Amino acid sequence: MRMNRLGRTDIMVSALCLGSMTWGTQNTEAEGHAQIDRALDHGINFIDTAEMYPVNPLSKDTQGDTERVIGTWVKASSRRDEVVIATKVSGEGLKYVRDGAPISAATIKAALENSLTSLQTDYVDLYQLHWPNRGSYMFRQNWRYDPTGQDSAETEDHMLEVLTTLDTMIKQGKIRAIGLSNESCWGTMRWLQLAEKHDLPRMASIQNEYSLLCRLYDLDMAEMTHHEDVGLLSFSPLAAGLLTGKYSASGEPPAGSRASIVTDLGGRTTARVWPAINAYAEIAGRFELDLTAMALAWCIQRPFMTSTIFGATSLEQMEQSLKSADMTLDKQVLQAIDSAHKAHPMPF
Numbered sequence: 001m002r003m004n005r006l007g008r009t010d011i012m013v014s015a016l017c018l019g020s021m022t023w024g025t026q027n028t029e030a031e032g033h034a035q036i037d038r039a040l041d042h043g044i045n046f047i048d049t050a051e052m053y054p055v056n057p058l059s060k061d062t063q064g065d066t067e068r069v070i071g072t073w074v075k076a077s078s079r080r081d082e083v084v085i086a087t088k089v090s091g092e093g094l095k096y097v098r099d100g101a102p103i104s105a106a107t108i109k110a111a112l113e114n115s116l117t118s119l120q121t122d123y124v125d126l127y128q129l130h131w132p133n134r135g136s137y138m139f140r141q142n143w144r145y146d147p148t149g150q151d152s153a154e155t156e157d158h159m160l161e162v163l164t165t166l167d168t169m170i171k172q173g174k175i176r177a178i179g180l181s182n183e184s185c186w187g188t189m190r191w192l193q194l195a196e197k198h199d200l201p202r203m204a205s206i207q208n209e210y211s212l213l214c215r216l217y218d219l220d221m222a223e224m225t226h227h228e229d230v231g232l233l234s235f236s237p238l239a240a241g242l243l244t245g246k247y248s249a250s251g252e253p254p255a256g257s258r259a260s261i262v263t264d265l266g267g268r269t270t271a272r273v274w275p276a277i278n279a280y281a282e283i284a285g286r287f288e289l290d291l292t293a294m295a296l297a298w299c300i301q302r303p304f305m306t307s308t309i310f311g312a313t314s315l316e317q318m319e320q321s322l323k324s325a326d327m328t329l330d331k332q333v334l335q336a337i338d339s340a341h342k343a344h345p346m347p348f
C-alpha cells in the first residue's frame with residue numbers, strides 16, 4: 001500500500017482510507033471491527049469518521065454511534081498506535097447535532113471532547129471542519145451557489161477564532177493535525193493565509209467529493225493543492241455506489257443498499273448519470289478491469305490525491321475495492337476515461 005504525507009505534517013497515511021459512515025446503521029459493531037482488521041491486514045492505516053455519523057439514515061438517536069464503534073475497537077484491540085483516525089466537527093444547520101449550531105470555539109471544544117470519549121482515545125490524528133459556516137457548493141449545491149451574501153471580514157474573524165481554538169487543543173495534545181471538508185479554493189487560501197500571518201496551525205488536507213462522475217476539484221482546487229500542499233481526501237469516489245455497477249436506471253436497488261434507503265443517492269441519480277456510468281463500464285470491460293477497482297485506482301493516481309476514502313457494507317465489497325491498491329491504469333485507459341469525461345462532464 002502506497003503511503004502519502006498528510007500535508008506538511010509528519011503523518012503518513014495510506015493511499016486508501018477506510019470510510020466508516022455506515023457503521024451503526026447498515027453495519028453492526030462487529031462488522032465495523034472486522035472491516036478495520038481487514039483494512040490493517042491490507043496496509044491501510046487511515047480511518048475517516050465524523051461526529052454526525054452514521055448515515056443511511058441520519059438520526060439523532062444514532063448520532064455518534066460510528067465513533068463509538070471505532071472506540072470499542074480501539075479499546076479491545078490495543079492497536080491505537082497503528083491507525084490514523086480522522087473525525088469532523090459538524091457545521092451550521094444540522095439540527096440533530098447541537099441544534100444546528102455553527103462551528104465556533106465553544107462547539108469545537110464540546111464536539112472534540114465528545115469525540116475523544118466516543119473514540120476511547122486521548123487524541124485525534126486529523127480533526128476536520130465538516131463544512132464552512134458560510135455555506136458550500138458541495139452536495140449538488142454548485143448549481144445554485146451564490147457567495148455574494150458572504151461577509152469576508154466576518155468570515156476572517158471566525159476563521160481566526162477557530163484556528164486559535166485548534167491551536168490550543170494541539171498544544172494540549174488532543175489533536176495532531178487539522179483539515180477542511182467541503183471547502184472552496186478561496187476559503188482554503190484564507191485559512192492558510194491567516195495561519196501564516198498569526199503563526200497558527202496550518203490546514204493539512206481537504207475532504208471534498210471527487211470521482212469519475214464528480215470532478216469539480218480538477219481546476220483551481222488542484223492548482224491550490226499543487227502549490228500549497230493541502231492534499232485531497234476524496235469522499236464518494238464510487239459516487240455512492242453508482243460506479244460499482246450494482247444500480248441501473250430501470251431495476252430495483254439491491255435490498256439493504258444505500259439506494260434502497262436514500263432513493264436519489266443525494267441527488268446523484270439523474271437522467272444524465274446512466275449514460276456516463278455506461279461509458280465507464282464499457283471502458284472497464286474493454287480493458288478487462290473491474291469497474292469498482294478502476295474507479296478507485298483512477299482516483300488514487302490523480303496527482304493531487306492524498307487518500308481516497310471508500311466505504312463498504314460487507315467484507316466482499318471491501319475486497320473488491322482493495323483490488324485498486326495494486327492497480328495502475330495505463331495511458332490507453334486514462335485516455336479513454338478522458339474521452340468519456342468530455343462526453344459526460346457533469347452528470348449530476
